[in-house]
Amino acid sequence: MTVLNTKDLGITLGAPLFRKLNFSMNKGDHIGLIAANGRGKSTLLNCLAGTVEPTEGDVTRARGLQVGYVEQNVPEELLSLSLYDAVLSALPTEQAEYESWRVDVVLNDLAVPIELYEKRLNELSGGWQRVTLLARVWVVEPDLLLMDEPTNHLDLTRIVFLQNWLKTVARDVPVLVASHDRAFLDAVTNRTLFLREDHSQDFALPYSQARAALDESDAAKERQFENDSRKAQQLRRQAAKLKNIGINSGSDLLITKTKQLKERADKIEQQSQSAYKDKSAGAIRLVNSDTHAKALITLNDVQVTTPDGKLLFKTGKLWIKKGDRVVLLGPNGTGKTRLIRMVLQALTEGHPEIKAAPTVVLGYSDQNLSQLDEKSTPSEIITDKFDVGDQRAIGLLASAGIGIDLQSKPISALSGGQKSRLAMLDLRLSNPNFYLLDEPTNHLDIEGQEDLEAELQAHNASCLLVSHDRTFVRNTGTRFWMIEGKRLIEVEDSETFFAASVSE
Structure with missing residues (x-):
């Protein structure tokens, strides 16, 4: 049964985001929506939800269709409400008054701890805020679920919980989910829509299989285009020869034949189509300056504690050597970010139990990109911090996906993906030999994640x-430290931790 259909759908915001989009959603479809940062995923979701009007084409919804849209950001007016009241407020007034039990059922289904019910949203983590947004949508019993980056700010346990929830509780509800989490997409989708400016592609496959099919389709089109181009060139060369012979001999037949050959070449070129070349959202490039030190960071049985002094875990004696890419594994709240910040403190101010080699040059980025002053402009970030002229700064920012029109605007005006790419440019220009990265793939599209993976590997970068x-963890890590109880232990790979998270 078809619940939603688009015909020749297009949206232009300054420039075309997509055109001639034709696809349908049926009961049981769980569709992954894939595109680079800034290419229209959120705009399409808003259009399907009915909050944005298309520039061209139509959206047809089944009669009485209830669309639930889980957006990326919490509306300002909800932040002062308790988690429970924020979900309750999604119900119509009369229903909220007599059927508040629906909220309890949904929060129980989503495994929300009861002690969080009365917490205000602005006091909760980004992960629980996202769970609240999902609960607000689910409590009204939607017939179609739209989700925009639902795994952002979730730890692995909650990501796996969401996977299982989509495959069980929401299995019969059509879902369109925009996400850059490749493992999550493979787990929850049975179709994949690659959103493009022209000729968007839809495959009845989960992400990784669909990506391979897309690459093969593009390669086949490129081969066909090259063959057609060669054929057209041959026809034009034959036409040129016949034209000369026809002119010299005065043969009207050869002149007519020449015209026919040219027309055939024109027709082939008009019908031929080159493979789609997606515009990059901005390049990510890193460096790894040299150091002769073997042990860059030494942890001497560091005690990692909460701000009020409660012990989270001890590290024992551990080293990070040149070329190590160490991944910290553990659920949210176990102290991973606390350790990252302690290492940062050791590198900037000193720490009695954390030693750094004198030649260590730090490159740091946290999940909130706090190294970027939201009031500054991208141009100011680059020219004030680094010895580059205005013209080079323009080129550097443009190559990172920050157009000239955005370079003099406050960083707060940038999208999450643009901020992430600016942060990566900041890292590169710092010329580090040790990277300290807390959730570096937040807001990065799949292209950006793959670029970051490739750069860390190509430069044999050292990082925690x-x-x-x-x-990202599987493709990047060379060593793995896992928080187990009150200890930090080294494990052979990340799979033990991933498997434990899946079984919880």
């Missing part, structure tokens, strides 16, 4: 990092 993105 935290990430809940399983694909």
